[in-house]
Amino acid sequence: MSLAGPRDYFSLLKPRVMSLVIFTALVGMVAAPGPITNWPLALLSLFAIAVGAGASGALNMWWDRDIDAIMTRTKKRPIPAGLVPSAEAFAFGSVMSLLAVWLLALTSGYVAAGLLAFTIFFYVVIYSMGLKRSTPQNIVIGGAAGALPPVVGWAAITGTAPFEAWLLFLIIFMWTPPHFWALALLKSGDYEAAGIPMMPNVKGAAHTRHLIWVYSLILVPLAIVPVVLPMASWLYGLVAAVGGGVFLWRAWLVRSKGRDEDARRLFAFSILYLFSLYLALLAEHWVGLHG
Structure with missing residues (x-):
């Protein structure tokens, strides 16, 4: 029952x-x-x-x-x-x-x-x-x-x-690994107990931190591309630039320091970063700033 x-x-x-x-x-x-x-x-x-x-x-x-x-x-x-x-x-x-x-x-x-x-x-x-x-x-x-x-x-x-739609796809696609690997660094014991081959459990924490940095280096410039097309304007560009800078800084701290608190902060900020990007794009199109 x-x-x-x-x-x-x-x-x-x-x-x-x-x-x-x-x-x-x-x-x-x-x-x-x-x-x-x-x-x-x-x-x-x-x-x-x-x-x-x-x-x-x-x-x-x-x-x-x-x-x-x-x-x-x-x-x-x-x-x-x-x-x-x-x-x-x-x-x-x-x-x-x-x-x-x-x-x-x-x-x-x-x-x-x-x-x-x-x-x-x-x-x-x-x-x-x-x-x-x-x-x-x-x-x-x-x-x-x-x-x-x-x-x-x-x-x-x-x-x-069209390509513009797939660009929105690519931004989330490249955002996903650093976001979830930051969580995986914090929950590696859970994943190991469950037998899930997350990157920290298979390749080690240091390799995972390096990959977070590499994917972040790809993600941040990619997130600025909508301004170049143009499918976004100055508001989105400002959010992408400032948020991207903070994202890279936090990813670098994860790579260089290897502390759980840095992984936790990157995980939390990555949610705010993605939300801010999409919110800026939404606001621009609603008020007619884009293109």
Whole structure:
């Protein structure tokens, strides 16, 4: 008998991850060329993307229920806590996945729906079932799933996915490794206990700190490219330059000092950095500063 309530099923959706998906997909929608003429339809499309993200989270928790029970930061999730049976989580995630793709096909067309279906498949099958437990490159390759929402959002408005949309993808894609490796440095014991080959456990902390620095050196200039295209203006450029400078400084401290507190600060700042970039881009397009 299930002991789960609505809050437990909501937790299956990974609401914090889902909120980031909603935000970046919205930026993709607003950054797409031309005004959004039908906001109710656009918001329905955004809802479909959110449902797809939540479905991915539920299916990820279903698959990872064994290792979630081991790791301290995940053992209170609904399945390992014994609140939601794994079969119910699987059915919940599967039905929501189908509904999300179907709804997006109705509201935005087959390009956006196909991209959403691919995102769900990539996160659940390629990353969760394949990469996560088999290679220390799991975050590098698997980060593509988390980077796709702005492309889906762009396609939901225009029916296309041009280079500009994929640039938004690339920024998140290159941001993901330093962000998660900073966390992995702090949680390496958890990952080792669960048998997950995260970079610090396989290649060592020093190598991971070096990779954080290398990816940061790629990320920060890449994040300035939208100003050059131009798909962004001075506000975004200022945020990208100042935030990028702080990001590099914190990444350098992680590389050079090797202290847990520096990894913790980089992890926290990386969230603010990505949010600020996308918020600046969103604000520019809403007030007409871009280009």
